[in-house]
Amino acid sequence: MCGIAGIFAATPDTAIESQTLVNMAAIMNHRGPDSYGYCNPADMGIGMSHARLSIIDLDENRGRQPFWLDGGQTMCVHNGEFYDFQRIRTDLMAAGVDFTSKSDSEVLPTLFRRFGMNVTLTRLRGEFAFSLYDEMEDTLYLVRDRFGIKPLYWTQTDDAIIYGSEVKVLLAHPDVKPELDSEGLFHQLIQVMVPGTTAFKGIQQVEPGHMLKITRKDGEFHIETHKYWDMDFPVIGTREEHTEDYYIEGVRRELIDAVQVRLNADVPVGCYLSGGIDSCAILGLASGIEQEPLKAFTISFDNADYDESDIAREMAESVNADQEVLQLNADLLYNNFSRTIWHTERTIYNTLAVAKLMMSQRVRHVKYKVVLTGEGSDELFAGYPAFRQDMFLHGMEGLDASQASEWRKSLETSNALFKGAMLAKDEYVSEELNSKVGFTPSCLQPWLGCSEHAKQLIHPSHRENLQGYEPGNAIAAKLDDSYLSERHPLDKAQYVWIKTMLEGQILTWGGDRVDMANSMEARPPFLDHKLAEFAANIPPEMRIRGSKEKYVLREAMKGLLPETLYKREKFAFMAPPAHTDDAKWQKLKALLNQYASREKVEKAGLLDADYLETLVSKQESSHTDVSEKVQIDAILNHALGVMLLHHHFIETDIPAYAYEQAQSLNWVV
Numbered sequence: 247m248c249g250i251a252g253i254f255a256a257t258p259d260t261a262i263e264s265q266t267l268v269n270m271a272a273i274m275n276h277r278g279p280d281s282y283g284y285c286n287p288a289d290m291g292i293g294m295s296h297a298r299l300s301i302i303d304l305d306e307n308r309g310r311q312p313f314w315l316d317g318g319q320t321m322c323v324h325n326g327e328f329y330d331f332q333r334i335r336t337d338l339m340a341a342g343v344d345f346t347s348k349s350d351s352e353v354l355p356t357l358f359r360r361f362g363m364n365v366t367l368t369r370l371r372g373e374f375a376f377s378l379y380d381e382m383e384d385t386l387y388l389v390r391d392r393f394g395i396k397p398l399y400w401t402q403t404d405d406a407i408i409y410g411s412e413v414k415v416l417l418a419h420p421d422v423k424p425e426l427d428s429e430g431l432f433h434q435l436i437q438v439m440v441p442g443t444t445a446f447k448g449i450q451q452v453e454p455g456h457m458l459k460i461t462r463k464d465g466e467f468h469i470e471t472h473k474y475w476d477m478d479f480p481v482i483g484t485r486e487e488h489t490e491d492y493y494i495e496g497v498r499r500e501l502i503d504a505v506q507v508r509l510n511a512d513v514p515v516g517c518y519l520s521g522g523i524d525s526c527a528i529l530g531l532a533s534g535i536e537q538e539p540l541k542a543f544t545i546s547f548d549n550a551d552y553d554e555s556d557i558a559r560e561m562a563e564s565v566n567a568d569q570e571v572l573q574l575n576a577d578l579l580y581n582n583f584s585r586t587i588w589h590t591e592r593t594i595y596n597t598l599a600v601a602k603l604m605m606s607q608r609v610r611h612v613k614y615k616v617v618l619t620g621e622g623s624d625e626l627f628a629g630y631p632a633f634r635q636d637m638f639l640h641g642m643e644g645l646d647a648s649q650a651s652e653w654r655k656s657l658e659t660s661n662a663l664f665k666g667a668m669l670a671k672d673e674y675v676s677e678e679l680n681s682k683v684g685f686t687p688s689c690l691q692p693w694l695g696c697s698e699h700a701k702q703l704i705h706p707s708h709r710e711n712l713q714g715y716e717p718g719n720a721i722a723a724k725l726d727d728s729y730l731s732e733r734h735p736l737d738k739a740q741y742v743w744i745k746t747m748l749e750g751q752i753l754t755w756g757g758d759r760v761d762m763a764n765s766m767e768a769r770p771p772f773l774d775h776k777l778a779e780f781a782a783n784i785p786p787e788m789r790i791r792g793s794k795e796k797y798v799l800r801e802a803m804k805g806l807l808p809e810t811l812y813k814r815e816k817f818a819f820m821a822p823p824a825h826t827d828d829a830k831w832q833k834l835k836a837l838l839n840q841y842a843s844r845e846k847v848e849k850a851g852l853l854d855a856d857y858l859e860t861l862v863s864k865q866e867s868s869h870t871d872v873s874e875k876v877q878i879d880a881i882l883n884h885a886l887g888v889m890l891l892h893h894h895f896i897e898t899d900i901p902a903y904a905y906e907q908a909q910s911l912n913w914v915v
Contacts, residue, residue: 248298248311249277249762250323250398251410252377253419254386255291256465260405262286262293264915265908269901270410270418271295272908276589277325277411277762282913285312285321291462292379292386296323299765301511301615315355319381322358324351325411326374326396327769329507334369354378363387363457367474371507371775375452377409386460392475393622393773394454394749397758401449407460407467412759413449413591417895418904422449424895426888428704428711429720431852434593434891435700435884436717438693439750441724445592445891454749475775476729477744479737479782486783490801493784497777497802504774505531508618515616516541516609518768519562519569521554523800523811524620524629526561528771530806532618533565542567543609543617545601548575549822560808572608574601579821580833583886584841588894589763590755593887595880597821603760610764621752622772625744626781627796628789632688633739637790640685640735676718682725684735686718687742692877694718699881702857709854721746736786823879825865834882838862842889850892858885 251270253262267284275282278297286293296311312323328334331350338356339345345352357366358378373395378387388409390398400409403421416422426434427447433439442453452458455475461468509515509532517529519542533540542562546555555571562569579597586600587593594600609617624630628637674695679686686694694717701709725745730738761768771777784798791797804812824834838858847855864870865878908914 248296248323248325249274249411249415250294250296250311250325250375250377251415252294252323252386252408253286253292254379254407254409254460254462254467256405256462256467258289258291258384258462260291261288262291264293265905266419267293267295268913268915269904269908270415271297272911272913273414273418273900273904274410274412275907275911276765279765281310282911283310283312284915285314287314287318287321290381292321294321294323294377294379299615299762299767301327301513301767311351313352313355315359320355320359320378321381322351322355322376322378324354324374324376325398326376326391327372327508327767328353328370328374329372329510351376363389363459364474367457373769373773375411384462386458386462388452388458388460390452390454390456392455392775392778393744393753394451395753395758395770395773397754398452399444399449400452400458402467402469413444413446414588414895414900414904416449417446417900420901424900426852426891426896428708429715431708431888432700432704432712432715433717434888435703435881436693436696437593437595437751437880437884438690438717438721438746439592440717440720441745441749446895454745473726476726477741477778477782478729479733479741481732482734485785490788490798493788493798494801496780497784497798500774500777500780501527501771501802502531502535504771504777505618506535507774508769508771509535511616513615514541515618515769516543516614517567518542518605518617518619519544519558519567520620521557521561521811521814522620523796523803523807523814524623524772526558526620526807526811527623527799527803528618528620529561529567530565530803533567534806539566539568541612541614542569543605544569544571545605546571546573547601547822548573549826551826552820552822557808557811557814561811564808570608570612572605574604574821576827576829576833578604580830580837583837584890584893586755586760586763587887587890590759591891591895592755593884593891594755595883596823597883599755599760601821602756603763606761606764606766606768609766615765616767616769619757619768619770620772621757621768621770622748622778623796623799625740625748626772626778627784627799628736628740628786629796630689630743631795632691632743633736634790634793634795635688636685636739637736637786639688641786674718676716676722678716678719678722682722682727683730683738683742685738687739689739689743689747690718690721696877696881699861699877703854703861703881703885705851705853707851734786736789737782823876824882825875825879831865834886835862837886838882841893842886846889850889850896852888852892853885861885 271282278299280300281298284295294312314321328350331353334353374391375396375398425447430445457472459470519525544558547553579600674691676686788798824830844855
């Protein structure tokens with residue numbers, strides 16, 4: 247687990263500045279504090295750098311990247327983990343290949359040289375982002391893992407492609423100018439992003455399961471985008487029929503394998519543990535595989551309605567885990583809000599991101615670098631309340647009156663705390679999403695439903711640029727119809743979530759960015775692509791049985807879970823919103839006064855100061871209903887986040903700051 251960066255010039259004779267490469271590594275030193283490396287051979291117009299967090303092969307010299315192999319024909323840097331790499335190494339060594347390290351990363355250039363990139367990608371298992379330069383074709387490859395667990399950003403200037411693990415890495419290059427564009431700004435205020443985009447003008451993401459092939463010729467770049475994997479649910483009528491036991495046993499088998507390969511490390515591995523069946527299942531399986539009791543890390547909130555620590559404690563005791571509980575309050579959550587935005591590089595609707603950042607800090611404090619997490623389970627097994635809603639509304643034809651009444655009652659009472667955030671306050675319909683998906687997925691409606699607030703909150707100059715802009719249309723345009731057409735409504739709802747909220751929220755500000763802020767690697771076994779491919783074939787009625795979500799997973803893990811947890815309804819994990827507690831509300835207001843005062847808002851030219859004050863007043867009014875307060879809380883967090891993005895990345899001279907970081911680390915070349 248590391249951070250990567252690189253520069254690919256339009257012409258081979260362009261010199262790549264060594265200190266710029268090092269500065270790009272230095273500004274993400276939190277991703278890799280153990281060592282760094284760079285490579286920029288003369289007369290090649292290519293340079294790469296790397297900040298290393300040592301987990302596999304702890305020898306500092308042996309595992310140093312970039313790798314520059316085959317007599318200089320192949321250069322690469324890698325962030326993440328390739329699982330089963332020992333088997334790949336053994337096969338290649340049997341064929342006469344020599345390796346210079348024990349690092350999992352070194353299998354990448356070796357596979358590429360023997361089989362080419364297309365075959366190589368089928369052999370790689372895990373969470374990863376990498377760049378690889380092939381001198382023979384004068385081609386740079388930028389590749390991101392199947393679900394987008396690891397980030398990879400890129401931009402094109404007048405004479406170079408610049409890329410890295412974080413936006414700030416690109417901004418450390420003096421030719422990349424920071425600017426929030428109108429559409430990016432708008433999507434920051436409504437939470438949901440258009441896949442592949444960022445808040446910053448000209449800066450894109452390599453999309454999950456995609457490869458960019460960038461070939462250089464006569465001073466120009468030819469850029470091809472290839473999808474090498476996607477979540478492929480069966481076309482209606484083609485799903486193979488099997489017994490219930492087949493699916494239960496298959497889930498158990500695939501999940502055990504996914505957990506087992508992710509326990510492989512040269513450092514201790516712990517587990518995140520909430521009160522949900524996902525993290526509890528991971529801890530239970532890992533405890534069965536490992537010989538010694540595992541370390542479990544749990545977040546506890548100071549609001550009983552949102553706190554799951556009692557159930558987590560019961561699970562930890564059942565497997566004799568050594569549990570660390572981090573208790574969070576208003577001071578810890580809001581005092582670290584600004585720091586969190588520096589790392590997420592996008593806005594957040596809820597302080598859960600801050601809570602996760604504080605948890606990764608505790609993990610490193612007790613000298614752990616790696617944890618297993620439960621992310622991905624809800625995506626594979628239909629765990630969110632929005633999925634139940636879409637299943638009932640669009641996938642349950644033929645219900646009799648009694649069955650329909652039971653479903654409706656379940657939907658009305660389920661997760662009432664989250665109406666306005668996880669569930670829409672009011673129905674929102676997008677014509678383009680209706681056309682492509684067949685309906686507007688419930689998971690997007692809460693955020694698309696903030697559009698009117700966002701249009702009034704955005705500064706008039708940006709508002710003018712957004713005349714006629716419909717965010718649902720922009721999202722729909724990025725969805726691949728070939729993976730939606732003729733699928734079951736539940737499959738469609740899960741696919742849309744995976745392409746939007748999973749990558750843009752859960753794996754970003756709820757995952758890699760706040761984990762790596764404290765040099766900690768999170769490994770999500772549920773997002774193993776082999777498990778995902780099995781799960782895609784599970785019938786919808788076995789993912790949601792009656793009104794019970796994640797039925798097949800519950801049955802597969804039944805023997806591991808405490809009885810109360812096995813029977814418990816899904817509880818969406820989030821931090822208590824500010825309106826639920828006067829101490830939190832006062833802390834949020836203080837941050838708004840500090841970073842989003844009328845003077846600062848008007849100077850930045852991003853938000854409408856009058857409407858921001860209107861929202862604050864409305865939040866304090868006793869006449870505002872609870873679901874609207876949940877929605878306004880999210881919008882105020884986004885508004886604060888926008889102003890912090892401006893503070894951190896627009897007002898700050900990032901190239902100068904990156905050089906200062908390099909100096910402080912003694913990384914001056």
